[in-house]
Each structure stands twice: as structure tokens, then as C-alpha cells.
Amino acid sequence: MALGVVALILALLLVALAAFPWGVFRETIARRLGDSVGRPVTIASVERTDAFSFTPTVRIRDVTVPQPQGVPGDALARIAETRVTFSAWAVLRGKFRPLAIDASGVRLALVRDAQGNRNWTRKAPGEGGGGGLTGLRNLTLRDVTVDYRDDKRKRRFRVALTSDATNGLRIAGTGTVRDTPVRVTASAPAIGTGQGKPWPFEALIDGPALRFAARGTMDRPLDTRHMTLAIDTRADDLKLIDAIVEAGLFGTQSVALKAQARRDGDDWDLTGLTGTIGASRIEGRVRVVKREGRTRLDGAVDARNFAFDDLASDEGKAKAAALRREIGPRVVPNTRINIAKIDKTDGSIDLRIHSFAGETGKAIRGLRGTLAIDRQLLTLTGLRIDLARGTLSGAMRVDQRHGADMPNVTLNLRLADSSIDALANDGTIDGRLDGRVTLTGRGNTIREAVANGSGRIGLIARDGSLPQKLAAMMGFDVAGALLANEDERAGLRCMALGLSLRSGVGSADPLLIDTTRSQARGTGNVRFPQETIAFTFTGAPKTSGAIRLPGSATVHGTISSPQVTVPEETKSIGNVLKGLGRAITGKDGPRPGDADCAALSRRVLE
Known part of the structure; x- marks a missing residue:
């Protein structure tokens, strides 16, 4: 008798779950969405479209998410209609994972400000994200437009999204990256075809000054946190590529690079990096690990036919030339060493330059050393510069810890077995030349540190x-x-x-x-x-x-x-x-x- 009562109660509960009127949660859904973005969200209606199922479908109409204070425009998101199919069992376990989404009439206005704050989430800049729709079995999108503006990286895109079971996922639009025009496209198979297996995709940002192409596979559909891809990129300046990858790169001459990449959560492995910066040929690898708001980089870079001028943009070279005209030539370089902005990056990179180009190559034959940074303490150790005759070796330390406005620089260099003629190259005076430099000083550049040293x-x-x-x-x-x-x-x-x-x-x-x-x-x-x-x-x-x-x-x-x-x-x-x-x-x-x-x-x- 007791077992029968229990069975009856369970059956009634199952029937109630299968026939539950999910529309009663309209205000709860609006409140939860509002909590996630920090602003009130309005929903006109939420109604169930089927009568009895453990994977119910609800229709949500006229959703409006306002912009945060200070962001132009009246709405972050407007969604005319969305049908969502989900597992009722998952909801009982406190998880909501949609199995199918059919959305139409969607307008999104996404903004990241100059400080990195994003209007679509309350997460702090640098916190992980992505992967929230990895259980999705079907995605249908019609009349979906996304406006994206990023003031921190100076990029802006306006794209249209479509998705269905026949044509798969498609993205197409235009935009600008650091004021240069680009075309944006991406494609992938239908969500339903990728269940339980890798999901291939292609993405392209293409313009006269920048091309960034990625082709690869995600471990599951829409799982951007677990994927393998091949990258092929070229740009007029490395800063244009940095506007896409956000690695803190600097201005250079024109760039053409290829690499293989693997992402697992917050970790990236970049291997097989090859290409050119200006006339300099480089190869390398790097592993990127993000933990507790910090980024660690570990890798190696090899270069051939290297020219220091390739590591300066046309604007940077013009400024350097103007400075030389103003103050005349200088022996001590004006290399900037202020690392105040590198406040959340640690790591170690092994550097090796096998050959130099142009006039530099006549005096310098090779360079090697290890560049490491730990909470704004930067060191260059194991430095060895092979000259046409002799070597220059030693170490450098740049300490900008504890919020210092200007770094404290320590140089310890030794010149050995060189010659006057190898450096002066005029033949008037010759002889073996040795030297030693040990100094400490504060400065934003090496020249300034020596001047204060x-x-x-x-x-x-x-x-x-x-x-x-x-x-x-x-x-x-x-x-x-x-x-x-x-x-x-x-x-x-x-x-x-x-x-x-x-x-x-x-x-x-x-x-x-x-x-x-x-x-x-x-x-x-x-x-x-x-x-x-x-x-x-x-x-x-x-x-x-x-x-x-x-x-x-x-x-x-x-x-x-x-x-x-x-x-x-x-x-x-x-x-x-x-x-x-x-x-x-x-x-x-x-x-x-x-x-x-x-x-x-x-x-x-x-």
C-alpha cells in the first residue's frame, strides 16, 4: 500500500513537471537576467508552447535590456521573439542549459570602454567566459544584428548572424580596427551536426591593412574555450594584430605570421610560429596561462636577418629620426623600459637572434638571452652579443614594483676580446678592446637611466x-x-x-x-x-x-x-x-x- 502511494506521488510529480506552466517564471527570469547585467530587464511575456514534455519549449517576447549609465543608446539588447527548449530535469538540479534556441528580430549593442569594462556582463575585465551554450543541439537565428564597439582596442564591427539546420552558422559584416576598414566573416556547420564530435569553423577579418584568418575545430559546438586552430595573419603594423589578439604587442613594420594554437579554458599554446616582421624572419612558441587575474607567458623566439628598425612603426621611426635631428646622434640607446602598464603579466621568453641585417650585421653577428618578468620586476639574464670581434655579455634589471612611476635600472655589462677597429671601423687605431659597465639609475628609457645613474x-x-x-x-x-x-x-x-x-x-x-x-x-x-x-x-x-x-x-x-x-x-x-x-x-x-x-x-x- 505504502509503495503504491509513493509511486502515485512520484507519478503526479512527473506529470506536474512535464506539464508545468513555465510562464509563471517571467518575473524571475527578468530578475535573474537583470542581476547578471546589473540593470532591470523587461520581458513582455513568457508562455509555454507545448502541453506536455520533459523538454519544454517556451516563447519569450519583447525582451529589452537597457544600456548602463554613460553608454550611448537606449538598449543593450532588444529581442522580438525567442523560443527556448530546455531540460526540465536540469532545472531541478539548479542548472539551465538550453537544448535549442530559435531567435528572431534581435538587436545587440555591445560596448567595452577604455578601461575594459563590458556592458553585457558584471564580470571584472579579464575574468573568463564562454562555453555557456556548449550543450545546445539546435540554433536558429533570423534577422539578428550585432553592433560591437571596443574603445580599449579601437575596434568596431557591425555584423549579421544567421543560423539554421541547412546552411549552418554564418556571420558577415564590416567594421574598423584602429581606424582601418575591414570585412568580417565566419562560418560553421549546423549545431546539430556537431554533437559529440569536433566542430569545424572558419573566421576572417580582412582589409587593406589587416588580414587575420583562423581555421580550426572546437571540441564541441560553440565551445570557444576548448579549440584547436591555425592562424594566418598579415598587417601593416603588429599593433593591428594586437587589436585582435590582445597580447600587449607594439608597433612595428609590416607583419606576416602563421601559427598553430590550442586553447583549453584560460590556457593557450601557440606553436610553429613563423613569419616576418619587416625583413626580419622569426620563429617561436609561447604558452599563455591565466590564473587569478594574472597572465603568464613562457616561450622562445628565434630570429634571422634581424633589424632593430623593424620593431618600430613608421610613426616611431619618424619620431626617432626627428629626435636625432634635434639632439644629434647618441651612443646610449633611447629604448623605452617603463613597464608600468605590464602590471598583470609574468613569464619568461628565451631570445636568440642568429644574424643581423644591414650595417648592424657588420658589427653584430648574434644575440641571445632570457627575458623574464615577475610582478613588474624585469630581468634580462644570460645576455651574450656576438660582435664581429669579441662579445658583449651581462645582465639588466628593470625594477618597477610597488607602483613606482619610474623604474630603477641596473646594468652589468662586459665587453671582451673586441677591437677598436671592429667598432670604429676606420683603421686609424687598432688594438684589443675590453670594457665594463656597472651602473644603477632611474629612468623611463635606458638613456634617461644612464643620465640619472x-x-x-x-x-x-x-x-x-x-x-x-x-x-x-x-x-x-x-x-x-x-x-x-x-x-x-x-x-x-x-x-x-x-x-x-x-x-x-x-x-x-x-x-x-x-x-x-x-x-x-x-x-x-x-x-x-x-x-x-x-x-x-x-x-x-x-x-x-x-x-x-x-x-x-x-x-x-x-x-x-x-x-x-x-x-x-x-x-x-x-x-x-x-x-x-x-x-x-x-x-x-x-x-x-x-x-x-x-x-x-x-x-x-x-
């Missing part, structure tokens, strides 16, 4: 040669300079420069040039960022029979364009005669001995 810069050239006439002039030997053969060369024993840098002013300590014929010592400084030189030299000949000219010489101008000045009184006939008289009487001063080049080398390279 303190530390040590040292250069030592050894075991080289120079024109004998020049060596004589360094010793203020007027006879040797006048009588020297143009083809004769003297030995360069060592040339040492140590700069003690304080707030961008490098004081010479030491400054000495020691040749087989003469020795010159200097005092003075170099000022950054102007890179102006102010050195005063005095010298003496080492050889007997020299006529030593009393006085001094100055070196001024800039590092890129130094100028030597000998005061007129030093070059006067009187001083020449005075030097001649001292040479005859043997009172022209002591001859300098050879400098301790090994000790000088240790001193400037410490």
Missing part, C-alpha cells in the same frame, strides 16, 4: 698600433709629428679610460694613452644624456731627440663626434723655439716610462 664605466685597449705621426702628437713632439712618414706606425701599448659616474656625470679616473713613442694623460668628464666630452690632455715623448711642445690639448664635442683643440699659444713659433731650446740644452723634462698596462686593465675593469 651612478656607477662605473671602464675601457681598456691594448697591444695595438696607431700612426706614428699621431703617437708623436700625443707626446707633443713637434719634430716627430713633422718628420713622421705617413705609412709608419707606432705601437699602442694601452689606452685606459675609467669613468666614475655620479648622477650622469662621469669623471675620468684614469685617462691615459701609452704608446711606444709617447704618453698622454688626461682629466675631465663625460656628461649624460648629452654625451658631451670635456677632457684636457698633457703629453710627453718617450724617444730621444724629440722637440717637446709645452702646453695642453682639449677634447670636446660628443662621444659620437669628438673634436681636438690645441690652443694657439701652444702652437706658436715662440713655443716651438722654446721647445727646440729645451731639447738642445737637455732641459725639456723627464721622459715617461712605460705604463703598467696590466694594472690599468685591472683597475678600469674591476
Whole structure:
């Protein structure tokens, strides 16, 4: 008897569920939708269209979702009519997953503002989404238009959507990406054909300055969070591609890239990346993992025929050229290193450049290093630059943690086994060249950090040669300079420069040039960022029979364009005669001995 009563009650419950008048939930549905977008939603009617089923269909008419305050337009969404089929059993478990949707007369106006806030959801920018319709078995769309405006990435599209069992899903429309016009298309088979198997799709954004094509498969229909795809893109500027992929990329020369990608939830694997940026050829891979509002990038990039100018847009190159015209050439690069906007990205990228293009390729043969960032602490470690002769190695640290407006930069670089001729490339003076830079300073660019920096810069050239006439002039030997053969060369024993840098002013300590014929010592400084030189030299000949000219010489101008000045009184006939008289009487001063080049080398390279 009891079992019969229980069975009867269960049967009555099943009948009630199968015949439930779902229209009574109109206000509940409107309230739930309103809660999800943070604004009141109005629904004219909700009515059941079938009489008895555990997968009922309800017809929803005249849905209006208003725009949030401050967004133009009166409605985020207007939907004339939607028929939704769903599982009553799922609703009993507290889940609503539509099995079929038939919508018509739909107008959507989606907006993301410059801060990344989206008008269609209350989720914070960067929170995951997608995949909410992955259980859908049938989708029918008629007269559906979507207006999408993204002020953060400067893109805007107006597209029409259609979907049915015969033609599948189709998207077509036009728009702009960073003010350049594009055409937008996408297609996929009917939702019903993809149940239980991968669902292929194609998408294309195409215009005169940008083409972004994706072809792949989703694990299930409309499951954009689990898919594999091939990407083929080209653009006039990498920033145009960044407006689509949102990876924080920078302006460059024209780009053509291909890659394979796999997405699983919030994680992306990008492999087989190949293509060109300008004339530079690149290959690489990267894994993107998003957790708790942060993004981690780990990968590797290889490049060949690389040109630094390819990493600047035409606008950036024009600005750099204008700056060079205004202030003249500079040795210290003006590379921007402020990472204030990279506040939610961590990771590590291995960099390797196998060859350089143009004039750079004559001096630099290769580069490698690891670029890592951890909560706005950026490091470049394992740096090795292979020069035409020698290497430049070391590390760099850019620390902009704790909300600092300007990063603190630390440089530790060592030049080894290079030569003067390999860098100057004029053949006048040659010799092995070694160097060391250790400094710390604050700045938005490397140039600015050096200008504000303190530390040590040292250069030592050894075991080289120079024109004998020049060596004589360094010793203020007027006879040797006048009588020297143009083809004769003297030995360069060592040339040492140590700069003690304080707030961008490098004081010479030491400054000495020691040749087989003469020795010159200097005092003075170099000022950054102007890179102006102010050195005063005095010298003496080492050889007997020299006529030593009393006085001094100055070196001024800039590092890129130094100028030597000998005061007129030093070059006067009187001083020449005075030097001649001292040479005859043997009172022209002591001859300098050879400098301790090994000790000088240790001193400037410490």
C-alpha cells in the first residue's frame, strides 16, 4: 500500500513537471537576467508552447535590456521573439542549459570602454567566459544584428548572424580596427551536426591593412574555450594584430605570421610560429596561462636577418629620426623600459637572434638571452652579443614594483676580446678592446637611466698600433709629428679610460694613452644624456731627440663626434723655439716610462 502511494506521488510529480506552466517564471527570469547585467530587464511575456514534455519549449517576447549609465543608446539588447527548449530535469538540479534556441528580430549593442569594462556582463575585465551554450543541439537565428564597439582596442564591427539546420552558422559584416576598414566573416556547420564530435569553423577579418584568418575545430559546438586552430595573419603594423589578439604587442613594420594554437579554458599554446616582421624572419612558441587575474607567458623566439628598425612603426621611426635631428646622434640607446602598464603579466621568453641585417650585421653577428618578468620586476639574464670581434655579455634589471612611476635600472655589462677597429671601423687605431659597465639609475628609457645613474664605466685597449705621426702628437713632439712618414706606425701599448659616474656625470679616473713613442694623460668628464666630452690632455715623448711642445690639448664635442683643440699659444713659433731650446740644452723634462698596462686593465675593469 505504502509503495503504491509513493509511486502515485512520484507519478503526479512527473506529470506536474512535464506539464508545468513555465510562464509563471517571467518575473524571475527578468530578475535573474537583470542581476547578471546589473540593470532591470523587461520581458513582455513568457508562455509555454507545448502541453506536455520533459523538454519544454517556451516563447519569450519583447525582451529589452537597457544600456548602463554613460553608454550611448537606449538598449543593450532588444529581442522580438525567442523560443527556448530546455531540460526540465536540469532545472531541478539548479542548472539551465538550453537544448535549442530559435531567435528572431534581435538587436545587440555591445560596448567595452577604455578601461575594459563590458556592458553585457558584471564580470571584472579579464575574468573568463564562454562555453555557456556548449550543450545546445539546435540554433536558429533570423534577422539578428550585432553592433560591437571596443574603445580599449579601437575596434568596431557591425555584423549579421544567421543560423539554421541547412546552411549552418554564418556571420558577415564590416567594421574598423584602429581606424582601418575591414570585412568580417565566419562560418560553421549546423549545431546539430556537431554533437559529440569536433566542430569545424572558419573566421576572417580582412582589409587593406589587416588580414587575420583562423581555421580550426572546437571540441564541441560553440565551445570557444576548448579549440584547436591555425592562424594566418598579415598587417601593416603588429599593433593591428594586437587589436585582435590582445597580447600587449607594439608597433612595428609590416607583419606576416602563421601559427598553430590550442586553447583549453584560460590556457593557450601557440606553436610553429613563423613569419616576418619587416625583413626580419622569426620563429617561436609561447604558452599563455591565466590564473587569478594574472597572465603568464613562457616561450622562445628565434630570429634571422634581424633589424632593430623593424620593431618600430613608421610613426616611431619618424619620431626617432626627428629626435636625432634635434639632439644629434647618441651612443646610449633611447629604448623605452617603463613597464608600468605590464602590471598583470609574468613569464619568461628565451631570445636568440642568429644574424643581423644591414650595417648592424657588420658589427653584430648574434644575440641571445632570457627575458623574464615577475610582478613588474624585469630581468634580462644570460645576455651574450656576438660582435664581429669579441662579445658583449651581462645582465639588466628593470625594477618597477610597488607602483613606482619610474623604474630603477641596473646594468652589468662586459665587453671582451673586441677591437677598436671592429667598432670604429676606420683603421686609424687598432688594438684589443675590453670594457665594463656597472651602473644603477632611474629612468623611463635606458638613456634617461644612464643620465640619472651612478656607477662605473671602464675601457681598456691594448697591444695595438696607431700612426706614428699621431703617437708623436700625443707626446707633443713637434719634430716627430713633422718628420713622421705617413705609412709608419707606432705601437699602442694601452689606452685606459675609467669613468666614475655620479648622477650622469662621469669623471675620468684614469685617462691615459701609452704608446711606444709617447704618453698622454688626461682629466675631465663625460656628461649624460648629452654625451658631451670635456677632457684636457698633457703629453710627453718617450724617444730621444724629440722637440717637446709645452702646453695642453682639449677634447670636446660628443662621444659620437669628438673634436681636438690645441690652443694657439701652444702652437706658436715662440713655443716651438722654446721647445727646440729645451731639447738642445737637455732641459725639456723627464721622459715617461712605460705604463703598467696590466694594472690599468685591472683597475678600469674591476
